[in-house]
Amino acid sequence: MKREKKAEVFREFIVREGLKSTRQREIILDFFLSSKRHMSVEELYRKLRARHPSIGYATVCRTLKLFAQSGIAHEMRFGDGQTRYEHIAEGEHHDHLVCTGCGTIAEFENKTIEELQASVADSHGFLIHSHKLELYGLCARCRK
Amino acid sequence: MKREKKAEVFREFIVREGLKSTRQREIILDFFLSSKRHMSVEELYRKLRARHPSIGYATVCRTLKLFAQSGIAHEMRFGDGQTRYEHIAEGEHHDHLVCTGCGTIAEFENKTIEELQASVADSHGFLIHSHKLELYGLCARCRK
DNA sequence: ATGTATTTTGATAATCATTCTCAATTAGGA
DNA sequence: TCCTAATTGAGAATGATTATCAAAATACAT
Numbered sequence: 001m002k003r004e005k006k007a008e009v010f011r012e013f014i015v016r017e018g019l020k021s022t023r024q025r026e027i028i029l030d031f032f033l034s035s036k037r038h039m040s041v042e043e044l045y046r047k048l049r050a051r052h053p054s055i056g057y058a059t060v061c062r063t064l065k066l067f068a069q070s071g072i073a074h075e076m077r078f079g080d081g082q083t084r085y086e087h088i089a090e091g092e093h094h095d096h097l098v099c100t101g102c103g104t105i106a107e108f109e110n111k112t113i114e115e116l117q118a119s120v121a122d123s124h125g126f127l128i129h130s131h132k133l134e135l136y137g138l139c140a141r142c143r144k
Numbered sequence: 145m146k147r148e149k150k151a152e153v154f155r156e157f158i159v160r161e162g163l164k165s166t167r168q169r170e171i172i173l174d175f176f177l178s179s180k181r182h183m184s185v186e187e188l189y190r191k192l193r194a195r196h197p198s199i200g201y202a203t204v205c206r207t208l209k210l211f212a213q214s215g216i217a218h219e220m221r222f223g224d225g226q227t228r229y230e231h232i233a234e235g236e237h238h239d240h241l242v243c244t245g246c247g248t249i250a251e252f253e254n255k256t257i258e259e260l261q262a263s264v265a266d267s268h269g270f271l272i273h274s275h276k277l278e279l280y281g282l283c284a285r286c287r288k
Numbered sequence: 289a290t291g292t293a294t295t296t297t298g299a300t301a302a303t304c305a306t307t308c309t310c311a312a313t314t315a316g317g318a
Numbered sequence: 319t320c321c322t323a324a325t326t327g328a329g330a331a332t333g334a335t336t337a338t339c340a341a342a343a344t345a346c347a348t
Contacts, residue, residue: 020295020344041334056298061335079221081334097270108264116257117279124250125284126241132278135261140269164315164324185305200327205306225305 003033006072006087013070024055028063032073033087038105040082078105078134095133101142147177150216150231157214168199172207176217177231182249184226222249222278239277245286 007029014021031048032039045060064085067073076084078098095113097106113133121128151173158165175192176183189204208229211217220228222242239257241250257277265272 018295022296022343024297054298057334058299058336059297062296077221077223083334097265097268099270100273106268106270108268110260110264113257113260113264116254116260117277120252120254120257121241121279121281124241124252125287126243126250126279126281127287128279128281129244130280132276132280133261134277135265135270135272135275137265137270137272137274143269143271162324166315166325168326198327201305202307202328203326206325227305 002089006033006089009090010067010070010072013066013072019066024059025063025066027052027055028060029067032064032067032085037086037107038076038084039086040084042082044085095135097135097137097139099139099142100136101138104139106139146233150177150233153234154211154214154216157210157216163210168203169207169210171196171199172204173211176208176211176229181230181251182220182228183230184228186226188229239279241279241281241283243283243286244280245282248283250283 010029011021013019014025028044028048031044035044035047041057041061041064044064045057048055048060064073064083065075067085067087068075071090073085073087076086076096078084078096093114094107094109097108099105117131118128154173155165157163158169172188172192175188179188179191185201185205185208188208189201192199192204208217208227209219211229211231212219215234217229217231220230220240222228222240237258238251238253241252243249261275262272
């Protein structure tokens with residue numbers, strides 16, 4: 001259900017913006033939505049290449065950017081030089097636990113932290129648009 | 145006091161690591177510690193260039209990295225492609241409010257948020273090494 | 289279905305901050 | 319002072335992303 005919904009949202013975005021629905025965009029959308037949540041451009045490109053060797057890297061980059069614009073994906077940079085995208089439904093938000101050992105990314109959500117963030121922003125007169133919270137360390141497996 | 149202490153920490157680091165104290169490193173250290181907290185490599189380089197035109201960009205990059213390694217500075221990337229460094233004393237930590245309008249960076253600290261982060265990490269079996277919390281939005285001035 | 293204006297694509301070049309290379313210079317201990 | 323290893327500056331290299339542009343594909347009106 002979720003997945004088809006996201007595809008729908010993207011297709012509506014395409015129409016609304018006067019863009020065109022193309023074979024490549026559909027293929028990338030399909031791969032993206034059926035992949036694990038956190039994919040780097042490079043990873044997705046390699047995966048795609050196996051089945052669709054003619055799709056160019058630039059197209060993958062462009063299309064992922066469109067996903068972000070349409071609201072079905074979120075662009076992330078963890079500081080390793082790679083841009084990652086995760087697919088999210090509107091309104092969803094979560095933060096990340098990044099393992100510096102194996103690169104695993106876990107997600108979490110904490111309502112109280114979000115509230116505290118809002119109040120911090122408030123006390124500084126800031127109008128928050130988005131936030132990023134990342135915890136770096138070793139996951140349970142890498143600690144051993 | 146703070147400033148001389150940081151310089152001292154860096155000089156000790158240089159000795160401890162078997163590195164050498166050079167004219168360039170002292171100059172950059174001096175500029176860095178007397179600058180505003182959040183400086184991009186480019187900004188610092190330009191500032192430096194006015195008085196010391198012979199110092200190369202690569203040297204500034206390398207030296208700032210050393211500051212980070214020595215513990216007197218912290219490397220930050222806010223996603224605009226620029227690497228920034230802020231000088232910090234050991235143990236100090238704070239998070240950032242980044243204005244997407246004018247680029248101003250404000251700092252804050254919130255003990256409760258830190259505690260909640262620790263408990264989140266704990267419940268996932270993570271051993272936290274560091275964290276990054278950034279709130280993006282419009283500052284009081286840009287809201288108007 | 290066909291034409292047409294517009295968008296999209298793929299390949300390649302360009303970008304841009306940072307890092308690397310390397311010969312020349314410099315620091316610091318013997 | 320001498321010697322060895324580290325450091326420097328200039329320019330080349332890197333690497334992910336973005337821009338360019340001719341060719342191909344799409345949407346829509348005819």
